[in-house]
Amino acid sequence: MSTAAPSSQRRTDCPLCGKPEASDHTPFCSRGCKDRDLLKWLGEGYRVPGPAADPGIDDFSDK
Secondary structure (H helix, E strand, C coil): CCCCCCHHHHHCCCCCCCEEEEEEHHHCCCCHHHHHHHHHCCCHHHHCCCCCCCCCCCCCCCC
């Protein structure tokens, strides 16, 4: 018999600080960590590696 908890009850840690996750702020431990993660996304702190974009190309222009 397995002693592992079901995946819905498995304890996880906050991806930013490592403290236990809070159900109100899943997967983060607090509102502060949740907001810090959002600010990192908005400030382009998370990036996907790849070739640099050509600054001369305007993807949003109406042609």
